Amino acid sequence: MSEVQRRKYSQEERSAVFDGEFMPHIDSMYNFAFRLTFDEDDAKDLVQDTYMKAFRFINSFEQGTNAKAWLFRILKNSFINDYRKRSKKPATVDYQEVETFYNSDDVDYQSTSDLRAESVRDMLGDEISNALNGLAVDFRTVIILADLEGFTYEEMSKILDIPIGTVRSRLHRARHLLKDILKGYAQSMGYGRYEEEE
Amino acid sequence: MENNNGSSPDRKLQCSDVSKCFQLLERILDGELVEEGEEILQVKLDKCQPCFAHFHLEQAIREVLKTKCTKQPLPDKLAESIRQMIQDPR
Numbered sequence: 001m002s003e004v005q006r007r008k009y010s011q012e013e014r015s016a017v018f019d020g021e022f023m024p025h026i027d028s029m030y031n032f033a034f035r036l037t038f039d040e041d042d043a044k045d046l047v048q049d050t051y052m053k054a055f056r057f058i059n060s061f062e063q064g065t066n067a068k069a070w071l072f073r074i075l076k077n078s079f080i081n082d083y084r085k086r087s088k089k090p091a092t093v094d095y096q097e098v099e100t101f102y103n104s105d106d107v108d109y110q111s112t113s114d115l116r117a118e119s120v121r122d123m124l125g126d127e128i129s130n131a132l133n134g135l136a137v138d139f140r141t142v143i144i145l146a147d148l149e150g151f152t153y154e155e156m157s158k159i160l161d162i163p164i165g166t167v168r169s170r171l172h173r174a175r176h177l178l179k180d181i182l183k184g185y186a187q188s189m190g191y192g193r194y195e196e197e198e
Numbered sequence: 199m200e201n202n203n204g205s206s207p208d209r210k211l212q213c214s215d216v217s218k219c220f221q222l223l224e225r226i227l228d229g230e231l232v233e234e235g236e237e238i239l240q241v242k243l244d245k246c247q248p249c250f251a252h253f254h255l256e257q258a259i260r261e262v263l264k265t266k267c268t269k270q271p272l273p274d275k276l277a278e279s280i281r282q283m284i285q286d287p288r
Contacts, residue, residue, distance in 0.1 A: 018284060023277065023280075023281075026272060026276070026277055026280075027272055028268075030270060030272050030273075030276065031267075031268055031269075031270040034270045035267070035270075040273065043270075044273050044276055047276065047280075048276070048279065048280055048283065051280045051283075051284070052280075052283060052284070055284045107217065109216045109217070109220065113248070113251075115255060116251075116255065117251075117254040117255045117257065117258035118258075120255065120258040120259055120262055121258050121261070121262065123262065125266035125267075128262045128263060128266045128267060129266060129267050132263065132267055143263065144267075146228060147259075147260050147263040147264060148263055148264060148267055148268050152228075152229070152230070153228065153230055168221075168225070171224070171228075172220075172221055172224060175224065175256070175259070178259065179255070179259070182259070
């Protein structure tokens with residue numbers, strides 16, 4: 001994961017690593033980029049930049065280690081450094097700074113206790129997708145990494161440069177916020193259906 | 199409605215430590231407690247209705263996220279243009 005140069009690849013080896021270990025993750029990388037930027041062109045640029053950086057720093061990648069986590073880390077850093085700054089949206093509060101003031105006891109479990117698994121399964125793709133997109137970027141990111149991409153807490157800790165305990169608590173809070181949004185949708189499905197049929 | 203919820207008379211209706219239990223269940227679903235997870239899970243799901251409901255809700259959310267939020271179509275020629283860029287770096 002570090003940027004220390006580990007070895008020098010020959011031209012053929014570079015191509016082999018790039019094609020064999022980096023390119024297979026392009027769909028996941030694009031999906032991640034799109035869910036961070038919400039814009040097809042920005043997502044495309046972000047993925048291109050990430051692959052260019054990966055190629056430039058390929059000597060610091062150790063063959064056989066987790067290429068997907070390595071690439072996701074570069075993409076996340078590029079997003080923070082290059083894209084988040086120039087985003088037209090107002091700056092979001094950096095959750096990391098306020099996170100320490102929260103603890104899990106602040107989560108109001110009662111608020112989502114009547115959301116049912118069946119209602120969630122009945123929801124449309126757009127509703128699920130909008131709920132995920134409605135989360136602040138730091139919360140959205142942990143859900144994407146854990147649930148869409150299947151990274152372990154340890155891998156997430158390395159991708160995000162935060163301790164495992166923070167991964168765990170941020171994920172728990174993110175899931176709670178997501179359930180809160182889904183509960184709103186579930187209620188509107190239940191009570192608002194007749195209006196749509198009109 | 200009650201049946202869909204999977205309620206059982208053997209389960210208690212109040213969880214004594216919701217915060218701790220729910221976080222534990224989420225870690226198990228995340229595959230972080232492989233060895234002890236199975237045993238803890240069995241006890242929680244058999245004995246506690248809020249834990250049972252939370253587990254199944256969390257499982258459903260993970261399923262829908264995985265099936266409905268990972269299919270952003272890759273733009274045409276993106277892979278091709280990346281290959282081009284690394285062959286001809288400016």
